[in-house]
Each structure stands twice: as structure tokens, then as C-alpha cells.
Amino acid sequence: MRKSNHLIGVVNFITFLLSIPILGGGIWLSSRANNSDCLKFLQWPIIIIGAAIMVVSLAGFAGACYRNTFLMWLYQFVMFFIVAALVGFIIFAYAVTDKGSGRPVPNRAYKDYYLQDYSGWLEERVTDQSYWSKISSCIRDSKVCAKMRRTVDGVPETADMFYNRRLNPVESGCCKPPTECGFSYVNETTWTAGVTANPDCTKWSNDQEQLCYNCDSCKAGVLASLKKSWRKVSVINIVVLIILVIFYVVGCAAFRNNRRIDNDEAYGEARMTKAKPSLIHI
Incomplete structure (x- = not known):
């Protein structure tokens, strides 16, 4: 397995770990016993995004380990939309909790x-x-x-x-x-x-x-209670998002490098086959 595959595997494993605080934040909000849990429908987007990152990261990790191109393409495609959804949710959370205080x-x-x-x-x-x-x-x-x-x-x-x-x-x-x-x-x-x-x-x-x-x-x-809880979770989500984007870019670069190496090897093998001398029978 190439070094790029090792890098992709490590990146996806770290991404999997990053999904844990996002998922945990959603579960924390939905399990509180005296305030924002009474608006549980607002916590589901966080839980869904965290679970999606976890599943897609595992798919990317498996794709890197077994050199499965389909899983790697799936990881890049879906993770892009997950990152976009997380950005949108963070903006939304700050927008709807912008006004009001005691x-x-x-x-x-x-x-x-x-x-x-x-x-x-x-x-x-x-x-x-x-x-x-x-x-x-x-x-x-x-x-x-x-x-x-x-x-x-x-x-x-x-x-x-x-x-x-x-x-x-x-x-x-x-x-x-x-x-x-x-x-x-x-x-x-x-x-x-x-x-x-x-x-x-x-x-x-x-x-x-x-x-x-x-x-x-x-x-x-x-x-007011909901605003306070959401702001706490949003801070965690922002930190995770920054790290997630960095590792996503690194993973995509490593995957493109893998594709380039594969193409170079295929091209080299084709040239060697074409250049192989034929046997001349006398």
C-alpha cells in the first residue's frame, strides 16, 4: 500500500474521531433535563450531521485500506456536502440565537x-x-x-x-x-x-x-437557555469544522496523488508492453 493510502486512512480515522464531539453535542442538547431538551427537534440536525460524518469517514477509511476507488469517490462527494451542511447549520444557529438576553x-x-x-x-x-x-x-x-x-x-x-x-x-x-x-x-x-x-x-x-x-x-x-446551549455547541462545531476542512483537503490531495500514480504506472506498463522485442524465427 502506498504512503498516500496510509495518509488517506489516517485522515479518515481522524475525521471519524472528529465526528464524535459533533454527535456528542447533539446528544447532550437532546438529553438535558430542564430547558433546551423541550425543543428536541432543533437538535436533530446536529445528530444527523455527526452520524453522517462518522459513517462516511468509515467508508473512506475502508476505501483507503482496501484501495477501493468507489468508496474513495463516495467519501469525497458526500463529505463535501456534509461540510457544506455543517457550515450552513453553524450560520443558522448563530442567526436564530442572535438577539435577546436577560x-x-x-x-x-x-x-x-x-x-x-x-x-x-x-x-x-x-x-x-x-x-x-x-x-x-x-x-x-x-x-x-x-x-x-x-x-x-x-x-x-x-x-x-x-x-x-x-x-x-x-x-x-x-x-x-x-x-x-x-x-x-x-x-x-x-x-x-x-x-x-x-x-x-x-x-x-x-x-x-x-x-x-x-x-x-x-x-x-x-x-435564553436555548441560546446559551447552542452557542456552546456551536463553538465546538466551529473548531471541528476547521480541522475537518483541513483534513478533507489533505485527503483529497492524497487521493488525487494516488490516481496520478496509478495512471503513470498504467502508462508505463503499456509502454513496456509495446516496446517488448518480438521473437524472430529463422
């Missing part, structure tokens, strides 16, 4: 989240009633709000202790009323009524099955 609240460690701070395709998906009914049900079933409760030496935490907690976006948006409502703290998920013009204040309920799951702040909290 607003600081005076004398609070946590932030409040407002739906009007977000816009675009992702916001439209989350606010669509058919999707939100599934998402809110998912958050409710995850018991994320019930898990917020803390005690200090068996005594429930005070209001000041709660105000100094760094709540994640889902906890802040779905498990408590917006700060501007002026509600009084009883415990983490129970508040006495206040008055404000914010519609979310009238949607709040101390019923542990309701809380603020129908509030716009809850939808904004889900968007």
Missing part, C-alpha cells in the same frame, strides 16, 4: 427575561401555541421549579437569600413572577399578589402546576 434587576443576583427582546424564526417557533403546549408540559414534567427549593439548617431560605441566587433563565422566567410585578416573597414558588401593567403578572399562579408556565417570561427564559 435584563439585570436592581438588588437581585438573577435576571428577568422579556419575550420582546427576542425575534426571528426561533421566537416564532417557541411562541406558536402547538409548540409551546409541548414545551411547557416538558418543563413542568422536569420538576425544575420544585428543585429550586432550599433549606439552611432545616429552615427555608429567606427572601434576601433567594434574591442573591443566580437563577438560570428557565428558573427565573417560569418559576417566579417578573420582578416588576411587585409580588412579595413567601418561598421560591409562592408569592403574594402585587399590581402592575405587565400581563405576565395576571398569568402567575401559586398553583404548582401552573406557576408562570403560560407567561411570556417563561418563553423568553427558554429562548
Whole structure:
């Protein structure tokens, strides 16, 4: 086996290893228990791309080991479209999570989240009633709000202790009323009524099955949490993409070198056959 074949085999093996963090990132997003897993349909593109890279890399590795030209052509053709799809997905992920962030609240460690701070395709998906009914049900079933409760030496935490907690976006948006409502703290998920013009204040309920799951702040909290998760995965995908493109170019160059050597050998054998002296019988 030529050195180029060894190089192609090594490149495809490394590409196979690079598919693992992409696939793992998609699985991580879909397995989280309290926020973005409630939008699992958004994680499938990452999982599909990671699995496709893994399968195609194995095909390229087998093609290099057994000098199977068809598998090598298949690897180059399909991998090109996979790289293009990964580039497109990274751009898409940054575009749909571009806007929106939590607003600081005076004398609070946590932030409040407002739906009007977000816009675009992702916001439209989350606010669509058919999707939100599934998402809110998912958050409710995850018991994320019930898990917020803390005690200090068996005594429930005070209001000041709660105000100094760094709540994640889902906890802040779905498990408590917006700060501007002026509600009084009883415990983490129970508040006495206040008055404000914010519609979310009238949607709040101390019923542990309701809380603020129908509030716009809850939808904004889900968007903020999703944005944070996607950005983490996108950073990994960008690094993997750069390395993947480099090795893909190296693999293609090695494959073209193999084809050139094969053509040169075939041409040389043809010349030798043509130049072989014929036997003259006397």
C-alpha cells in the first residue's frame, strides 16, 4: 500500500474521531433535563450531521485500506456536502440565537427575561401555541421549579437569600413572577399578589402546576437557555469544522496523488508492453 493510502486512512480515522464531539453535542442538547431538551427537534440536525460524518469517514477509511476507488469517490462527494451542511447549520444557529438576553434587576443576583427582546424564526417557533403546549408540559414534567427549593439548617431560605441566587433563565422566567410585578416573597414558588401593567403578572399562579408556565417570561427564559446551549455547541462545531476542512483537503490531495500514480504506472506498463522485442524465427 502506498504512503498516500496510509495518509488517506489516517485522515479518515481522524475525521471519524472528529465526528464524535459533533454527535456528542447533539446528544447532550437532546438529553438535558430542564430547558433546551423541550425543543428536541432543533437538535436533530446536529445528530444527523455527526452520524453522517462518522459513517462516511468509515467508508473512506475502508476505501483507503482496501484501495477501493468507489468508496474513495463516495467519501469525497458526500463529505463535501456534509461540510457544506455543517457550515450552513453553524450560520443558522448563530442567526436564530442572535438577539435577546436577560435584563439585570436592581438588588437581585438573577435576571428577568422579556419575550420582546427576542425575534426571528426561533421566537416564532417557541411562541406558536402547538409548540409551546409541548414545551411547557416538558418543563413542568422536569420538576425544575420544585428543585429550586432550599433549606439552611432545616429552615427555608429567606427572601434576601433567594434574591442573591443566580437563577438560570428557565428558573427565573417560569418559576417566579417578573420582578416588576411587585409580588412579595413567601418561598421560591409562592408569592403574594402585587399590581402592575405587565400581563405576565395576571398569568402567575401559586398553583404548582401552573406557576408562570403560560407567561411570556417563561418563553423568553427558554429562548435564553436555548441560546446559551447552542452557542456552546456551536463553538465546538466551529473548531471541528476547521480541522475537518483541513483534513478533507489533505485527503483529497492524497487521493488525487494516488490516481496520478496509478495512471503513470498504467502508462508505463503499456509502454513496456509495446516496446517488448518480438521473437524472430529463422
